[in-house]
Amino acid sequence: MESLLAAAHLHPATFSPASLSSSSCSRSPSVARGVRSGGRTVRCAYTKDAILYALEHDAMFNSDEVIQWESGKTINTIAAAQGISIRRRCRPRYPSEGSGDDKAVPRDILEQIIWDKEVEVSQRKAKKPLRSVMESSEHAPPVRDFMGALTAAYNRNGVPALIAEIKKASPSRGVLRENFNPVEIAQAYEENGAACISILTDEKHFQGSFENLETVRNSGVKCPLLCKEFVIDAWQIYYARSKGADAILLIAAVLPDLDMKYMLRVCKSLGMTALIEVHDKRELDRVLKLDGVELIGINNRSLETFVLDTSNTRMLMEKRGDIIRDRGIMVVGESGLFTPDDVAYVQNAGVSSVLVGESLIKAEDPGRAIAGLFGKELMR
Numbered sequence: 001m002e003s004l005l006a007a008a009h010l011h012p013a014t015f016s017p018a019s020l021s022s023s024s025c026s027r028s029p030s031v032a033r034g035v036r037s038g039g040r041t042v043r044c045a046y047t048k049d050a051i052l053y054a055l056e057h058d059a060m061f062n063s064d065e066v067i068q069w070e071s072g073k074t075i076n077t078i079a080a081a082q083g084i085s086i087r088r089r090c091r092p093r094y095p096s097e098g099s100g101d102d103k104a105v106p107r108d109i110l111e112q113i114i115w116d117k118e119v120e121v122s123q124r125k126a127k128k129p130l131r132s133v134m135e136s137s138e139h140a141p142p143v144r145d146f147m148g149a150l151t152a153a154y155n156r157n158g159v160p161a162l163i164a165e166i167k168k169a170s171p172s173r174g175v176l177r178e179n180f181n182p183v184e185i186a187q188a189y190e191e192n193g194a195a196c197i198s199i200l201t202d203e204k205h206f207q208g209s210f211e212n213l214e215t216v217r218n219s220g221v222k223c224p225l226l227c228k229e230f231v232i233d234a235w236q237i238y239y240a241r242s243k244g245a246d247a248i249l250l251i252a253a254v255l256p257d258l259d260m261k262y263m264l265r266v267c268k269s270l271g272m273t274a275l276i277e278v279h280d281k282r283e284l285d286r287v288l289k290l291d292g293v294e295l296i297g298i299n300n301r302s303l304e305t306f307v308l309d310t311s312n313t314r315m316l317m318e319k320r321g322d323i324i325r326d327r328g329i330m331v332v333g334e335s336g337l338f339t340p341d342d343v344a345y346v347q348n349a350g351v352s353s354v355l356v357g358e359s360l361i362k363a364e365d366p367g368r369a370i371a372g373l374f375g376k377e378l379m380r
């Protein structure tokens with residue numbers, strides 16, 4: 001129990017079942033039902049009273065969603081009710097679980113990535129439990145102001161602020177760059193006016209790594225860093241922070257509302273910015289119902305089919321731009337931007353930032369490619 005209570009004390013506002021570090025414990029609020037239903041599935045060393053005390057003092061645990069998962073629904077059922085088609089492959093804990101849908105093959109690439117991620121995260125957690133990763137995050141280099149950097153760059157240049165991406169490969173495009181030195185690329189991006197830098201950390205499908213994130217952070221590059229990861233567990237947010245990330249991606253197509261809320265709180269407690277990614281109106285509407293959202297990314301590429309459609313940003317902004325503006329949320333246009341016309345198109349749609357990978361990383365000189373993308377040099 002000691003470590004769990006210590007975790008609760010470190011971040012009382014964020015304590016939840018997801019903070020339980022043992023791999024036999026639930027990993028997110030949406031699958032944490034067992035913790036409160038009598039401890040049936042939980043074999044961690046803690047006293048039930050202490051956990052219940054922590055839970056009862058957290059308003060989040062009296063919310064509708066919690067009542068919903070307490071009523072016995074699986075994460076896949078809850079997610080499906082929210083329009084999420086990506087299924088979580090919850091490893092069976094007792095014979096009645098893990099049958100039917102959970103045992104089927106992945107139906108698309110995002111589902112495959114998420115299923116692989118579940119295995120990866122549980123292995124990483126076994127090696128470095130939550131308590132230890134939380135401690136490391138406290139010794140990480142200080143958080144830098146991601147939102148501030150975007151706003152300043154937008155005001156300075158009058159074109160959307162650039163989040164330039166470091167991505168070696170992707171499932172849709174294969175290897176994008178053979179000669180791949182993350183620090184050199186980051187320096188080139190920074191020198192040529194990128195406001196922030198996004199670093200892919202998924203190894204299996206994007207050939208990225210947390211080492212890349214850490215080396216860039218320790219290289220003297222000053223741009224705030226976005227950890228581009230498939231987050232399914234709050235552990236990953238602490239881990240990203242411990243490696244120097246200033247912001248992290250949260251994908252609405254993967255995370256049910258309760259997880260999203262909880263993870264937003266974890267980000268906040270660490271001082272990090274959450275970039276919440278949506279691809280369609282339903283996801284956007286879900287996200288707009290949450291408190292504390294500052295930055296939304298509209299992905300022009302479906303992660304399920306890879307179909308790219310730049311008009312997606314415009315379409316969603318036409319439908320929900322008013323609410324977004326009223327709430328002071330900044331929008332990032334993501335994916336498939338290659339020319340000044342593409343940038344102008346999403347800027348006219350109402351975005352004040354763009355996330356660009358392929359068109360820069362494939363260029364012989366990724367730094368110089370920035371001026372080509374915007375049709376002018378950016379001021380730093």
Ligand SMILES: O=P(O)(O)OC[C@@H](O)[C@@H](O)c1c[nH]c2ccccc12
Pocket residue numbers: 165167228277299303334335336337355356357358359
């Ligand atoms: O390389 P592009 O088309 O410029 O796209 C960059 C970025 O938007 C894309 O890499 C991305 C957007 N959302 C993601 C989620 C996971 C992995 C990658 C992504």
